Amino acid sequence: MSAEYKFESQYIQGQWRSGASTTQLTNINPYTQETLLEISAADMRDVDEAYSSAHNAYKSWSKTTEEDRSALLQRVMAIIQVRREEIITWLIKEAGSTRLKANIEVDASLSLLAAAVDYPKRVKHETLPTSVDGQESSVYRQALGVIGVISPWNFPFHLSMRSVVPAIVLGNTVVLKPATDTPVTGGLIIAKIFEEAGVEIGVLNVVVGTGSEIGDYFVQHDIPKFISFTGSTRVGKRVGQLALSCRMIKRVALELGGNAPLVVLHDADLDKAVNIAALGRFLHQGQICMSTNRVIVDTRIHDVFVDKLIEKVKTLRYGDPDQSETLIGPTINQNQINHIQAHIQQGVKDGAKLILSGEIQRNVIPPHIFIDVAPESALAREESFGPVLPIIRARDEEHALFLANDTEFGLSSAVCTEDLDRGLKFALQIDAGMTHVNDITVEDQTIAPFGGEKNSGLGRFNDRWIIEEFTRTHWVTVQNTLKQYPI
Structure with a gap:
């Protein structure tokens, strides 16, 4: 195995170098509070160089063969398998991931890579019927160009790879901006892996910098054709506004916040429902966009x-x-x-009953559970992104459905019932991108569309949906015989 990776620099144009900003970013272990490393942040000049590098690389990378691009991913997979424990260690010490969650994250990334190997073969042109004599009519899907990726800190490795991998294998080039809380697992370790796999210079660039210094500029830059953003709804709305107000309108994919309901109907298996609620809320201390943010329970049970x-x-x-x-x-x-503390305090102030709690130690917040939660309260309406679970009482199934949909968000959801037909009918009435019957709200599969409705975002990840997002449709006709025009 190669020596352990080191991280102190930006990755631009195939080179590791310090950022040009005067800002120093301190990377801290959230559990021990020890300093892991310090990085000279990127400024707008670094963003310019990264995008120029990706733009120049696109000219050759987009012309590489399907086999070459797929082979790159296979090498990336092999390196991740060899360096698995190194990646997991970094996820634990940088992102505060539990060992369970870190393994889930690495496995999800490996599954993504395995599926994406075949993406290039699925980008084929289609011949269309035409009523014009002597004409050939076809639709082609082509790479977009340069894609800017902004990734979050909660699942940094997987949520960066989820955009980087399909973008590159489909012939695009990438500039990745990871969250400043997780610069290594969200970006720099990915650059190291791709570099070790032999990626062409400029195909992947990573800039680590603050949102206040380079965030808007990263989105508004003239070069990227597409911005893939995963993060909060507040910031996502700004990304969307900036992308639409640019000199050249950009495509966007916005994977934003959630307020996932778990509905427990009166005929549910309660032991099963309890396990679903506990794991769906408290996995990774609730720091998951799909995490069960509220449980809606029929009053009878x-x-x-x-x-x-x-x-x-x-x-x-x-x-x-x-x-x-x-x-x-x-x-x-x-x-x-x-x-999270303010969220808990507001819940108590609003009259909800806190029936389980605990003291914070070393950034660890023990599970908090509320009952008697008013549907209009902040506990019910806002995403805590922490180990806080409000339970809301529903009068009946109709009321439960109303409560489930009574939110500005629509990412994931779930319903527990022993009547599977009833569960499916209920699921199809929830205004969300994803609903699971008798399972947790936290679910992502490489062959299933991932994304939300309402203020949970735009676009879909995975399989044919991400292929469509990261390529463009180009209609081409060829006139083989002389065409008669009306002039």
Whole structure:
């Protein structure tokens, strides 16, 4: 195995070098609070160079064969398998991932790579019927060009790879801006892996910088044809506005916030529903866009469900993310801790009953559960992005459906019932991009469309949906015989 990777620099034009900004970024372990490394941040000049590098590389990369691009991904997969523990270690110490979550994240990325190897073979031109004599009519799908990717800190490795991998294998080039909380797992380790795999110079560039210094410029730059953003709804709306107001309108994919409901109907298997609720909310301490943000329970089973849930959640281990039995690790940073604390305090102020709680230790927030939550309260309406679970009482199935849809978000959702036909009917009435019957709200598969409705975003990831996002449709006709015109 090669020596362990080192990270202190930007990756631009195939070179590792310091950013041009005077800002120094300190990368901190959220559990131990130790400094992992310091990075000289990128400024707008670095963004210019990264986009120029990607633009120049596109001219040759877009002309490479399907086999060459697929072979690159196969080499990337092999390197990840060899360096698996190194990547997992970084996810634990940089992103606060538990060992369970880190393994899930790496496995998801490997599945993504395995599926994407075949993407180039699926980009074929189609011959269309035509009523014009002597004409050949065809539709081609072609690479877009340069794609700008902005990724978040919660699943940094996978959510960066989810855009980077299909973009590159389809013939595009990429400039990646990872979150400043996770510059390594969200960007620099990916650059190292692709570099080791022999990627052509300029095909992938990584700039690590603050949103205040390069965020808007990254989106508004003339070169990228597409901006793929994963993050909060607030920032995502600004990204969309900037992309539409550019000199040349850009395509965007926005994977934003969620307020995923888990609906427990009166005929549900309560033991199953409790396990679904506990894992769906507290995996990765609730820092997942698809995380169960509220549970809506039929009043007929509400009290029994709550008793069983409390019993279950009290058994969940929280603390050191490097311990294999830990489910709930540290919150990413102090700002996020402050947000979650304010969310809890507001819940109490609004009259909800806090029936399970605990003291914060080393950025680890123990599970918090509320009952008697008003549907119009902040607890019910806002995304906590933390280990806080509000339970809302529904009068009946119709009321439960109303409560599930009574939100500005529409990413993921779930319903528990022993009547599968009833569950499917209920699922199809939820205004969301994804709904799961008798399963957790946290679900992502490489052959299924991933994305949301309403303020949860635009576009879809995975399989044919991401192929369509990262290529353009080009209609071409060829007139083989003389055509008669009316002039």
